[in-house]
Amino acid sequence: MILVYGLGRSGLGVLRFLKRRGMPARFYDDRPKEEEVAEALALGFSPDWGLEGTYAEVVAAPGVPLTHPHLEALRARGARVLGEAELAYRLSETPIVGITGTAGKTSTTLFTAHLLQGQGLKALPGGNVDPPLVEVVDQAEVAVAELSSFQLERVHAFRPRVAVLLNLGVDHLDRHGSLEAYHAAKLNLLKNLTPEDAVVYNLEDPKVRKAAEATPARPYPFLPQASPRETNLEAALQATRAYLDLLGRPLEEKALRESLKTLPEPPHRFQVFARKGQVVFIDDSIATRTPAVAAALRAAPAPIAWILGGEDKGADLLSLKALLPRVRVILAIGRDGPRMVEALGEGVEVVVIGEKEGRKALKRAVEEALKRLEAGSVLLAPLGASFDQFRDYQDRARAFREAVFALGGEPWTPPSS
Template identity: 35%
Template sequence: MMTRNGVALKESFKGKRVTVVGMGASGMAAASLLVREGADVLVVDDRQKTVPSSLSHLSQGGEGLGTVHFRLGGRREEDLLSSECVVLSPGVPLKTLPLKELQARRIPIIGEIELASAFLSALSAPIIAITGTNGKSTTTTLVGEILKGWGWKVFVGGNLGTPLSEAVTGTWDFIVAELSSFQLETIQTFRPRIAALLNVTPDHLDRYPDFQSYQAAKWRLFENQSEGDYAVLNQDDPATMPPALKGSAVSFSRLAIPKRGVYLHWREGEIVSNLWGEAEPIVRVEFLKIKGSHNIENAMAAIAVTLLCGCSAEGIRQALMNFKGLPHRMELVREVRGVKYINDSKGTNVGAVIKSIEGLAVPVILIAGGKDKESDFTPMRELILKKVKRLILLGEAQEKIARCFSDHPAVERVGSMEQAVERAAASAAAGEIVLLSPGCASFDMFRDYRHRGEVFRQAVEGLPS
């Protein structure tokens, strides 16, 4: 296999010096895999101060195992330049590394996804990779549920939770991986049999210099595909269309009938496939438990992927009708005195907020804000001015958002999620919806989006009936 700078990465890591940068879930999984393969591993992390228990046992060594050492609280340039390979965690930007020096020494830089693929390529299980600005966790999970419903043994992971490296030791019929743009930055030869790009809207502009750079990272999903592979694309979103494809294109659309793919028949309210030629009804939208236009798109993408895997329309239909969605994604928490409280804490960008509000037909009290990702909030203006009765802002980005909506008749700032829920409850009337859809990251006030969603849930559960 080849790296971007042309250096061959040997499939055998036995005895090789490898530096793993970052001790998040993917970094720890990469270190574990490398030690099992006999590598001499150095794990470095600027923030961590202690060795996690999940890795401490590896430092004891054993027959056939490599070694692992840790340098925590800071890393030295020499830690990288003395290695034979650098494995970079997705949360660590490439620009923080001494790239010129590493390239001069022909030291490959890969990520945990590329590392895992070096071993997974020897397995017969097809890899299905799914990315997009929004909806990738829901779609990845849904694809996994449909395939499992057929009795197949399916690994579901990647950015979703379980690192891809953990698939290496199993026996699978299919491997389904959610991938982020950060993970795609460091692939070199990773080749999914089926690759799906759901949508691309501005996000992570605190990491990328512009939207085009973010989009290019998403497009990398397709770069190693070849004839016989499939690229599943959103026909309604031109930003998902890479300049060139080597695999066969399959599309999904809410607005038109694709040449080959899955589409929404609005008149019948039904999702239909023409993947194999003639139109084949799959499921009526009213029977889906997951609601909203964005979830119709997620369902269509999952249908396209699983039809390509050999599933029947009937099997797909049953799985779709049973799928309840994931926590923190347009999740109904409670209804109090006729007011519905919806947790969409995973809505961490402007595009997600727009999709969430578009799917609601009643007045909305919106709780938004958090850690800004250098986002432009103006695309939300028209929809929020039209459909949001009250805008409650919290977190670091509250002033920036408030300036964007200075002409909205009801904007207020709060200092905590509890206060936000209290103020929302005081202003909501029966038949309206209180929606947490922050449009921002969570790290200014919470551990992650899950923690933010749980704090919202607790505050809602504490409201008097």
């Protein structure tokens, strides 16, 4: 029997995946939401609220730390903990292109799927980017999976046909405990590669290069380009070439040129989506690393009402102090928002948003921002992870947009040239 631990986007996807295979399972969630429980029940699965059952395997949602006391207790009783990537690999024959790195995963995943589609393949993106990997593997000729360290720390036999390793920086230290543990989770992407697989890797990142060149997989190195977007595109091009090589197919250059004209853009990455008078609203919910937040603070129209907070991942806040002159007010949300603001020091007004429920917190943050701005921008660039108040960064983005439109924001359209 399988226990699906944690509902939300990933857990419900796993239950649907198991339902299609006629496999029995039960479910549990620390903070069950009525609508999610109702969906799980409608699929024909029952809960185990007391965690009293005996399970061979526990499929744990990525937001649940492996050190969670419940998971440790289940392991002590003989259960093996895995994630949706492992489950998808084990129960589906669809080949997987797996993509990870500290930065650039989402863009590279979307670009790779798009380029492979242009080559005539039914390539579908999933994983850390919507939808879950288990939702696409049954429909795709090849699944292109964005894989976070949270997902990769719970793989065992998982073996992508093409592994893409973009970079190894600093992130999620709150979750993994050390930089070494974080990097080790990322490098699980490579651990089962064979000479029949391919590895796409950043030639200028010494840790990436060392790890990639130690595998038996066919090497497809790439060099960073002038911008992050161009770098991610170069990685996607190499991943596309690598997969076509595995199929014994040539790259169709004319089709590639057409695909490059219509590249997709990642959702919730510095998107101006609404305005109210002379104030614009910017959704950068995906910005949970210092470089991304710094770029957002430089690009957003000043004065800025900056919505900051969530679960602190060990981010460097001091390097953002030089950008505070562009900020009119910081709205501190979530579990660690107030403490994160303290690390920035004085020099800007701070409003601590005390509401615990995420949607209420963001609505209050937008209200406080509009009290202080006649022009400029309200920027959601939280730097923190979302799991304290939301299912994921996309749920946080939706809540922000709902709040803006509820308070009179109107859809933004680019000025005509």
